[in-house]
Amino acid sequence: MKKTVNQKAWFMVLPVLLLVAFSAVIPLMTVVNYSVQDTFGNNEFFWVGLEWFEEIIQSERMHDALIRQILFSSIILIIEIPLGIFIALHMPKKNSLWTSLCLVLIALPLLIPWNVVGTIWQIFSRIDIGLLGYSLDAIGVDYNYTQNAVDAWITIIIMDVWHWTSLVVLLCYAGLQSIPDAYYQAAKIDQASRWNTFRYIELPKMKGVLLIAILLRFMDSFMIYTEPFVVTGGGPGNATTFLSIDLVKMAIGQFDLGPAAAFSLIYFLVILLISWVFYTAMIHTDEENQS
Amino acid sequence: MRISRSNWIMILYILFLMLPIYWLVNMSLKSNQEILDGFSLWPQAITFDNYMTIFTDSSWYMGYVNSIIYVVINTIISLTVALPAAYAFSRYRFMGDKHLFFWLLSNRMAPPAVFALPFFQLYSSVGLFDTHIAVALAHTLFNVPLAVWILEGFMRGVPKEIDETAYIDGYGFFRFFGKIFVPLIASGIGVTAFFCFMFSWVELLLSRTLTAVDAKSIAATMTRTVSASGVDWGVLAAAGVLTIIPGALVIYFVRNHIAKGFALGRV
Incomplete structure (x- = not known):
C-alpha cells in the first residue's frame, strides 16, 4: 500500500511516546547515570567515567555468562525452529474439532506464568517425586539436575523446548494456512516430491x-x-x-549498582545489535512480498 | 478408525506437552505426606485440602485477584495508546517513522532484569510502589511495542479506499475510527488484547519487584510455599494449576484467531 506523507501523524504517536518515555527512557537514564558513578553510601555519588565498563568488559564473570547465554540461545534455536516447522507441517489442515483441540492444547504452555513453568519442571524432574527424574533413576540412568551441570542444562533446554516450541508451531501454521490450494495442485501436476513441495512452496511462504x-x-x-x-x-x-540471573544477583543481591548498570547497558546493546540484524532482514522480506 | 501418520505426530507432541502438566495436577491432589512417602502415577487418596488452603486464605486468593487487576489495567492502557499509533504507522509516512518504529520495538527487547531496579526507584519516588497501576505501567514496557506491532499488521490489511470513502461521505476522523475502522479490525484488537494479557500474566520479575503487600501478584505469593521446614509441594502444585486456568479460558475464546494473531497479522 502506498502511504501518504502526513506530519500530523506524529500527534497519533504522541501518547505512545509519552508512555514509553516514562516507562523506558527515565529508567534507562537512571541506569546510564549509575554506570558512570560510584558511591560510598548516603546517596553521595562521584564521577568515575568509563571505569565500570572497563571492569565489566574484562571480567571473567561477564564473559562466562555471555558464553553460556549464547550457547543456550543457539541450542534452543537449533532445536525449536526445525521442530516447530516439522510439527506445523503435520497440523490438521481442515477446520474441525480436532484442529481446535490441537490449537488450544498446543498454545497452553505459552499461557502458563514463567515461574509456574519452572515449578512444573522442578516437580517433574526431581528424582524423589518427579515422573521424569524417578523413571530415569529407576531404569538406572544417573540423573540429578541439582548436582550435575550437564543434567541441569539438559533439563533447562527440554523445559524451554516444551515451553516455546508451540510459538514456532503456531507462527508456521499461520504461514502455511495462507498458501492457496492451487499451489499444491500445481505441485501435484508437476509430480513434485514432498521435499520439493516443502523447499519451493512452503518454505518461501x-x-x-x-x-x-x-x-x-x-x-x-x-x-x-x-x-x-x-x-x-x-x-x-x-x-x-545466564546473563539475567547474573545481573539480578549483582544489582539486587549484592547491590553493586555501578558494575550492574554497566553490565545492563552492554547486555542491552548486544541484544539490540543482533535483533537489528533480524529486524532488517524481516523488513526486507516484507517489502519483497508486497512488491 | 485408522490414525494417519500426521495425527500420530500431533498426538505424540501433545502428550509431551501434557505430561508435565498432568504431573502438576497429580501432585496438587495429593497430601504432602503422600507426595514424599512414595511414588505413584495417580493420587491414591484424592484430597482437595491444597485447594481449600488457597481458597480460604485471603493472602493466597488475593494474589490471583491482584494479578488479574493489573493485567486488565495493562491491557486497557496498551490498547488505548497503541490504536492511534498503529493507525499512524500503517497509513502515513512521517518524519522519522521507521526509526521510531524500531526504537519502539527495541523496548520489547529490553531485558526486564535491566529495568527491575530503576523501576523500583522510579515508582517509589512517585509514590506508586505496591499499587496495581505501577505493575500495569511497568508491563507497558514490552506490551505497548508488541501491541503497536500486531495492530499495525492488521490495519495494513484494511484497504485504504475505505478510509477515503468514509471521509468523502462526511465522516470526521473520530467518528470514522470508532464506527467503521475499529469494528473492521475487531479480531485484530482481540488478538492484541490476548497477547497483552499473556505477556503481562506470565511475567514475574517486575511484578515481584514492584509489589509488597497490597498488590502482591500470585507469582510472588507462590514463593511463600518455600519455608525453612521445606517446600509445601501440594499447595505449590495447586497454586500452579489455578494459574493455568485463566490462560486456558482466554485461549479457548480466541482459538479461531490465534494462528493469524501469532503471525502478528502479517500473513
Whole structure:
C-alpha cells in the first residue's frame, strides 16, 4: 500500500511516546547515570567515567555468562525452529474439532506464568517425586539436575523446548494456512516430491513468519530469567547462571549498582545489535512480498 | 478408525506437552505426606485440602485477584495508546517513522532484569510502589511495542479506499475510527488484547519487584510455599494449576484467531 506523507501523524504517536518515555527512557537514564558513578553510601555519588565498563568488559564473570547465554540461545534455536516447522507441517489442515483441540492444547504452555513453568519442571524432574527424574533413576540412568551441570542444562533446554516450541508451531501454521490450494495442485501436476513441495512452496511462504519466530525466540531466550532461576537457581555452581540471573544477583543481591548498570547497558546493546540484524532482514522480506 | 501418520505426530507432541502438566495436577491432589512417602502415577487418596488452603486464605486468593487487576489495567492502557499509533504507522509516512518504529520495538527487547531496579526507584519516588497501576505501567514496557506491532499488521490489511470513502461521505476522523475502522479490525484488537494479557500474566520479575503487600501478584505469593521446614509441594502444585486456568479460558475464546494473531497479522 502506498502511504501518504502526513506530519500530523506524529500527534497519533504522541501518547505512545509519552508512555514509553516514562516507562523506558527515565529508567534507562537512571541506569546510564549509575554506570558512570560510584558511591560510598548516603546517596553521595562521584564521577568515575568509563571505569565500570572497563571492569565489566574484562571480567571473567561477564564473559562466562555471555558464553553460556549464547550457547543456550543457539541450542534452543537449533532445536525449536526445525521442530516447530516439522510439527506445523503435520497440523490438521481442515477446520474441525480436532484442529481446535490441537490449537488450544498446543498454545497452553505459552499461557502458563514463567515461574509456574519452572515449578512444573522442578516437580517433574526431581528424582524423589518427579515422573521424569524417578523413571530415569529407576531404569538406572544417573540423573540429578541439582548436582550435575550437564543434567541441569539438559533439563533447562527440554523445559524451554516444551515451553516455546508451540510459538514456532503456531507462527508456521499461520504461514502455511495462507498458501492457496492451487499451489499444491500445481505441485501435484508437476509430480513434485514432498521435499520439493516443502523447499519451493512452503518454505518461501513461511519465510516472513519464520523470521518473526527467530526474532522473538532469540530475544526471549536471551532475556530468560524466571524459569532457570526457579528450577536450578543458576546452579549447580554457576553452570546455568545466564546473563539475567547474573545481573539480578549483582544489582539486587549484592547491590553493586555501578558494575550492574554497566553490565545492563552492554547486555542491552548486544541484544539490540543482533535483533537489528533480524529486524532488517524481516523488513526486507516484507517489502519483497508486497512488491 | 485408522490414525494417519500426521495425527500420530500431533498426538505424540501433545502428550509431551501434557505430561508435565498432568504431573502438576497429580501432585496438587495429593497430601504432602503422600507426595514424599512414595511414588505413584495417580493420587491414591484424592484430597482437595491444597485447594481449600488457597481458597480460604485471603493472602493466597488475593494474589490471583491482584494479578488479574493489573493485567486488565495493562491491557486497557496498551490498547488505548497503541490504536492511534498503529493507525499512524500503517497509513502515513512521517518524519522519522521507521526509526521510531524500531526504537519502539527495541523496548520489547529490553531485558526486564535491566529495568527491575530503576523501576523500583522510579515508582517509589512517585509514590506508586505496591499499587496495581505501577505493575500495569511497568508491563507497558514490552506490551505497548508488541501491541503497536500486531495492530499495525492488521490495519495494513484494511484497504485504504475505505478510509477515503468514509471521509468523502462526511465522516470526521473520530467518528470514522470508532464506527467503521475499529469494528473492521475487531479480531485484530482481540488478538492484541490476548497477547497483552499473556505477556503481562506470565511475567514475574517486575511484578515481584514492584509489589509488597497490597498488590502482591500470585507469582510472588507462590514463593511463600518455600519455608525453612521445606517446600509445601501440594499447595505449590495447586497454586500452579489455578494459574493455568485463566490462560486456558482466554485461549479457548480466541482459538479461531490465534494462528493469524501469532503471525502478528502479517500473513
